[in-house]
Amino acid sequence: MPKPNIQLLLTGNELMTGDIVDSNSAMIAQQFKGLGLDISRKVTIADNITALVNEINLLAKQADILIINGGLGPTIDDLTAQALAKATQVELVEHSEALAHLTVWCEKRDVKLNAPNLKQAILPQGCSIIANKEGSAVGFKVTHLACEIYCTPGVPRELQTMMAEQIAPDIAKKFPNQLMTDVIRLQIFGLGESTLQKMIDEQLPNWPENIELGFRAGMPLLEVKLTTTNQEGHKSKLEWYSKLVNVLGDHIIAKIENTPLSLAKHVLLELTEKNLKITTAESCTGGMIASLLTKEAGASTCFEAGFVTYSNKMKTKLLEVTKKSLEQHGAVSKDVVLSMAKGALEKSSADLVIAVSGIAGPDGGSIEKPVGTVWVAWGYKNNIKTVGLLIPLSRRYFQKYVANMCLDLIRRELMGSIQTAHYIIERKIS
């Protein structure tokens, strides 16, 4: 069975005007990937009925499968049903299946079925309804110019469940047993894209052509992808994968199996396995490390308390950092983070600690300690390490990077790493 031509049409003024960022098409692509299928092209247009009808006709001529996302909601700018009815030249009618869904949905939430909600049951005549377990707007399917058109809701959670439980199985039935591309994905922390490319160029100069190398510069994690599409590539991949793992060393957080885990989750898994508890003492990251840890379910096993000591006074009052130390060395210093670490350990009875104090900017820098200067103390209570670094990023990126770097330092500690992180080699100030 040949691969179908799959295209994607995203609708929404807010996608065109830049008022919203599209995360849905990524999710849809991932779902198709699981079937061995790729989206070949993606078009985005505004909520304009004429433009919508034109584009639907254009795409339906080219594609075997068209996924339309967005425009199913209750408000007046939701036009997908109307556009499909026009393109396929049928009437819009109330669908009893959709109405029943809306009624149950509202009852469950103790909400009255109002007029805007009712609009979501008015759909093109003859379309098949696609259930929506997560929200009020059902999806629907029509066939037009020999193209199967699936109309899906814009709310990410609703879309995800609908794709996974309804649409992907439907498509899998029609296009079974696709030759899968084989992908290995690695999570990396602490190496930039060009540094990484250079390491590979220098240390693995004969990288084979049939193993495609891809990079995804995320913040804060970088992803490296090895993709093979033929038997030859499949065969030699594991060998080259091992070589790559050797080159990248402890910068590898993990091999990604399904959804990538966060750095915090990796740390929590290690802590849980070793039956250890961690605490945090944060100044410049202002609670972000604690928040990253507690975003993960099950954090309570390893995390009991965190301290956000943003002012000097509170560093003294809550963590017993001495005034003398603050005066002599300043809040952003080895001495102070070490005291913060010790104070937090004592107050929380944890086994490990991360303490961090830095200048996130935009103000507060000086010639000796410019914006981006940060001191970290981390480790086990009988073995606290410290390092001072210069990380010249804007406030937002600085906080995010530093919070994750702290988690990475703990991760390396927990795995007993003896390699030095690239960010320490590059950015150490003393």
Next chain:
Amino acid sequence: MPKPNIQLLLTGNELMTGDIVDSNSAMIAQQFKGLGLDISRKVTIADNITALVNEINLLAKQADILIINGGLGPTIDDLTAQALAKATQVELVEHSEALAHLTVWCEKRDVKLNAPNLKQAILPQGCSIIANKEGSAVGFKVTHLACEIYCTPGVPRELQTMMAEQIAPDIAKKFPNQLMTDVIRLQIFGLGESTLQKMIDEQLPNWPENIELGFRAGMPLLEVKLTTTNQEGHKSKLEWYSKLVNVLGDHIIAKIENTPLSLAKHVLLELTEKNLKITTAESCTGGMIASLLTKEAGASTCFEAGFVTYSNKMKTKLLEVTKKSLEQHGAVSKDVVLSMAKGALEKSSADLVIAVSGIAGPDGGSIEKPVGTVWVAWGYKNNIKTVGLLIPLSRRYFQKYVANMCLDLIRRELMGSIQTAHYIIERKIS
């Protein structure tokens, strides 16, 4: 001068496979908006040289201006320069201006100019270089089939500066004095999209057709947009805007002037003006409220310390919540959040407090207190209010919603609001 047809081509395997989410096109659209111009269509395709060349030829025929984003980087999957050279049938050559930029860029960062970086100076012959102040990859411009093609970097920060400082002024010169659409944007918290539509339908049934109403369901803030495109609409807009403001009441966070501010920033601005300090005592939100506050520059004026007391033991040890209270009422109770609030106020010497304890799930729920139950204590030290709510969202959404709801409660307190928030009316458990 008629409006030009502007289209956008995004390139990148990671955009097609769903490994990355596109935030760049939103930013590009915003820049054009500032010129009174709209992007009519946006196409995304993978890093495949043949597909790229075809799409460039196709789009250049339709559009007056084409922005290509991505594929300028140092790695082997960056193909934009190659594709443009092929489409316009010129050679790829080293550009001295680009090379000079790379040399300075590396010197400034104390980084060696390596081979992958050098690739970024090899561009189509005869193209004009567009400076990149933020990164290594310069942009470039070519004219093809009477279409002006601007090639821009994928890194958001680099793109933003290049768009604002180089490309937008260039385009403004060619298409000056566009008839601007006039937009008023409002930030809302605590009303869902269909609730909001219903309020408008019921209370403002004669809403005029020449004032377009748009909604953007963000998490956690909702945006309402009033757009007018003709003189008649411009004239009556302020009148209808006032009516809308009346209907929405204190659910309005602010009118958005340029970039929307976060809820945390609004709270900090109010606190700064009133010369007040706030502290946080967080259980289920695990530091997120403190982190939201400290993400904003200048938070130190109003925020000195926050407590993350995730376990019962730490609620007792750090905030002096009594064991008796925990045993009798449970950690998620009015009594306990009230004690947490008082404890945090005492230890931090702040004027206001937010304390929160809830069941974020997926585990930990019971019949009496299901997942989603949350108690909040908030207010001034001599006037602490409490409320218990049921917010049945998944862990991630629950934490984000609750953290922002707490900030909203403080915002309402600071503005002396006497209206009850919709989320309290709908979700109160006692």
